[in-house]
Amino acid sequence: MKGLAPHPVTRWVIGILVGLFFAIPMVATLLYTLRDGDGYSLVHWATLFDPASAYLLRPLWLAIGNSLIIAVVTVVIVLVLLAPTIVLVNLKFPRLRRVFEFVALLPISIPAIVLVVGLVPVYLQIGRTIGTAPWTLAFAYGITALPFAFRSIQASVDAIDLRTLTEAARTLGSGWLTVLLRVLAPNLRPGLLAASLLTVAVVLGEFTIASILNRQVLQTALLVVGKTDAYLPAIFTLLSLAAVFVLLLVIGRVGRDRSERTRS
Structure with a gap:
């Protein structure tokens, strides 16, 4: 080797x-x-603090807030649905692992425009049932983020002795919820953190679905504001990249501290 x-x-x-x-x-x-x-x-950067530019910045700040809310909801949906399912398939239905992997990775091969066309009737019903709030995009974004989150969590599952940990906890009287939250989740933390980061990146960078479903998020707001001021979209792009980079450093530090505590 x-x-x-x-x-x-x-x-x-x-x-x-x-x-x-x-x-x-x-x-x-x-x-x-x-x-x-x-x-x-720095004259273009000064626009961020210029009261005269408030009318330009207001849609951007609103869109950033919408994107952050969508990101949080999407991360919750992906982790709550995907992580237990991966554990269940690996423990109880190992023969279905390849089938599940194929289904989980399938969205990455489907163009976003095709996906959103299929989701339009679904979102018509969602709009009639629970409204058209921006956070409802989390359902569609959860599908697009599924392949990336699956790979991250599955890699952590492959790195631990899932069956031994589960059987040991069950032998000591732990319920399935305790096993999942207090035994497996700490060992899967690197994969869960990576899945969360990738999901946030997908949400912040997606444009097609939000545009066609007529929702205001960061990417659609950048397009609209860019027609008036071409520099603001570039500035906010750099700020969003810096924020994601800081988030990446934080997640890496958390994962490294966890590994050091485990070795000690």
């Missing part, structure tokens, strides 16, 4: 190339927001 490991120089080269792949577009976007005539300044 050691012979298959890449040389340190190779790892550095790959790391630098990947870093440049992500850094160059972000730096270019940042320079674009700083452009002011023939030089650079």
Whole structure:
């Protein structure tokens, strides 16, 4: 196995190339927001604090709030439905694992435009039943985030001895809910955190479903505001990327602290 490991120089080269792949577009976007005539300044960033621009920023702040609410609801739906199902399939129905994996990964192969066309009649009924609040998009976003969340949680399930942990807890008298929440969930924390992060990223970056279903989220608001001020969408894109990056660091730190406590 050691012979298959890449040389340190190779790892550095790959790391630098990947870093440049992500850094160059972000730096270019940042320079674009700083452009002011023939030089650079913070005049476009000052728009965020200019009372005269409140009419432009109001839809963006509202859309950000909607997106955050949708992200939280989507994460809850995905984790509550997917994690117990993965555990159940691996414990009780291992022969169905491949079938379940195929179904869970299927949404990634379906274009968003096709998915939303099929969901339009469903959302007509949802609108009549519980209203057209933006958070209802969480049902559709849960489908689009399913493949990414499944891979993250399944990887954590494969990394632990699921059956032994479950049987030991059951032997000691724990109920299934206790086993799931107090025994398995702490061991699956890295996968659950990764699934949550990927779900949030999917929600913040999705445009097609929200646009066709006529919901106001971050991506649709950026398009509308961009028709008036081309710099604001770029600024908010950088801010959202920075927020996701901080979230990634927090999740990585939580997972690392958990691993260190487990080893000690």
